Each structure stands twice: as C-alpha cells, then as structure tokens.
Amino acid sequence: MGADDKTLEEVNSPSSSSESWKERILFPTLLAGIAGGGVGLISKHGKVHGVANISASYATNFAIVTGCYCGAREFVRASRASKPDDLLNSAIAGFGSGAILGRLQGGQAGAIRYSIIFAVVGTMVDFAALKLKPSLKSFHESIIGSTDSSGKNGGWLRLPEWSPIQVLDEEELAAKKAREQKLYAERNVHNLRKEES
Known part of the structure; x- marks a missing residue:
C-alpha cells in the first residue's frame, strides 16, 4: 500500500x-x-x-x-x-x-x-x-545548447561562428571595454591636437 x-x-x-x-x-x-x-x-x-x-x-x-x-x-x-x-x-x-x-x-x-x-x-x-x-527536444537542445565546463553558452542561443552578433563572457567583455576606452582616449587626444593647430 x-x-x-x-x-x-x-x-x-x-x-x-x-x-x-x-x-x-x-x-x-x-x-x-x-x-x-x-x-x-x-x-x-x-x-x-x-x-x-x-x-x-x-x-x-x-x-x-x-x-x-x-x-x-x-x-x-x-x-x-x-x-x-x-x-x-x-x-x-x-x-x-x-x-x-x-x-x-x-x-x-x-x-x-x-x-x-x-x-x-x-x-x-x-x-x-x-x-x-x-x-523537437533534440532540435531545441541543438539551438539552445548546454553549459560546457567553462560555463560558456549556458542557456544562451548559440549563434554561428560567422554571425556578427556574439555573446561575450566576462574576459572578452573586459577586453572589449579596454579597447573601447583606449580608442576613446586616442580620439580625445586627436581632437585636442586638432583644436590646438
């Protein structure tokens, strides 16, 4: 029972x-x-x-x-x-x-x-x-993907390698932010030199 x-x-x-x-x-x-x-x-x-x-x-x-x-x-x-x-x-x-x-x-x-x-x-x-x-379940899993050992693609829609839209992890995001800050600083220096001449 x-x-x-x-x-x-x-x-x-x-x-x-x-x-x-x-x-x-x-x-x-x-x-x-x-x-x-x-x-x-x-x-x-x-x-x-x-x-x-x-x-x-x-x-x-x-x-x-x-x-x-x-x-x-x-x-x-x-x-x-x-x-x-x-x-x-x-x-x-x-x-x-x-x-x-x-x-x-x-x-x-x-x-x-x-x-x-x-x-x-x-x-x-x-x-x-x-x-x-x-x-349908296997198709859904192939599109969504699962989390690998590095924690990448966890629950995100996996995009092809050639796609211009990419999901960045913390390291890639920090590198992108550093590049943007460097470009911003160079642009400001260039604009100051232009104004001085």
Missing part, C-alpha cells in the same frame, strides 16, 4: 499539476489561437467581413475548441490516474468534448458527428506529438 500512496502523491503533487496545466492546456490553446488567426488571414471570408474580424473569430474558435479538448483530456487523465501520454485519454476526451461542442453547434446529429471527429483528430494529433517530441 505504501507504493500506491507514493504514486498517488506523485500524480497529485502541486508542481506536476501546475506544469501539466501549462504544458498540456495553456500552450496548445495559445498555439491553436495563433494558428486560427493565421487561417483567418487566408480565409476567403476576409473580403466580406474584414480580415481582422475573421482572424479574431477563427483564433477564438480554435482556442476554445483546443482548450475544451485539452481540459477534457487532463480531466480524463486525472480521473483515470493514468500517464499523460496514454492515447485512451485523448480518445475519451475527444469524444466527450466533441459531443458537448457538437451539441451546442448542431444539435443531436452534430453531437454524434463532432464527437467522432474530435476523438479521431485529437488522438491523431496527440500520437503525432508523442512521436515528434524527441526530435
């Missing part, structure tokens, strides 16, 4: 629930809103209703649908006490959120149609996200 208590504590810990809320509900909802705004920009209805209105409408609708689906998925995960990558959570959440949103949109026939669509599409998206997560 001690092992069961430990797993329940790990699942219900405040840090895991707040991270879960951010990673699995908030970020997908924001991304869906951005994607909806992009779809609204290229929509054919923009000429009639205005691009700003259509973009805002699409962004809002995409965000609402994604927020409902992700919230339902997390509710199902917590109810079943399962892992976050369990695809059965996605299918159940898609069926439930699709039924509710479909009922609001198109009555009983809409509830059936939307529940099937949400269950299939939501599960497919979650499956694709699970498969892409390792490659």
Whole structure:
C-alpha cells in the first residue's frame, strides 16, 4: 500500500499539476489561437467581413475548441490516474468534448458527428506529438545548447561562428571595454591636437 500512496502523491503533487496545466492546456490553446488567426488571414471570408474580424473569430474558435479538448483530456487523465501520454485519454476526451461542442453547434446529429471527429483528430494529433517530441527536444537542445565546463553558452542561443552578433563572457567583455576606452582616449587626444593647430 505504501507504493500506491507514493504514486498517488506523485500524480497529485502541486508542481506536476501546475506544469501539466501549462504544458498540456495553456500552450496548445495559445498555439491553436495563433494558428486560427493565421487561417483567418487566408480565409476567403476576409473580403466580406474584414480580415481582422475573421482572424479574431477563427483564433477564438480554435482556442476554445483546443482548450475544451485539452481540459477534457487532463480531466480524463486525472480521473483515470493514468500517464499523460496514454492515447485512451485523448480518445475519451475527444469524444466527450466533441459531443458537448457538437451539441451546442448542431444539435443531436452534430453531437454524434463532432464527437467522432474530435476523438479521431485529437488522438491523431496527440500520437503525432508523442512521436515528434524527441526530435523537437533534440532540435531545441541543438539551438539552445548546454553549459560546457567553462560555463560558456549556458542557456544562451548559440549563434554561428560567422554571425556578427556574439555573446561575450566576462574576459572578452573586459577586453572589449579596454579597447573601447583606449580608442576613446586616442580620439580625445586627436581632437585636442586638432583644436590646438
């Protein structure tokens, strides 16, 4: 019974629930809103209703649908006490959120149609996200980099060698400051000599 208590504590810990809320509900909802705004920009209805209105409408609708689906998925995960990558959570959440949103949109026939669509599409998206997560993580690490033994590039975006923008450590920064002070002093001496002659 001690092992069961430990797993329940790990699942219900405040840090895991707040991270879960951010990673699995908030970020997908924001991304869906951005994607909806992009779809609204290229929509054919923009000429009639205005691009700003259509973009805002699409962004809002995409965000609402994604927020409902992700919230339902997390509710199902917590109810079943399962892992976050369990695809059965996605299918159940898609069926439930699709039924509710479909009922609001198109009555009983809409509830059936939307529940099937949400269950299939939501599960497919979650499956694709699970498969892409390792490659996205390695891509993120290759761009951001990790701290080496000298403490260089710790948490900074690594830029190519040829880039004119460079992140300097303390030694390089001190050398740059010394060069600037030397150039400033030379310029002042040159300006004084000019004024004297």
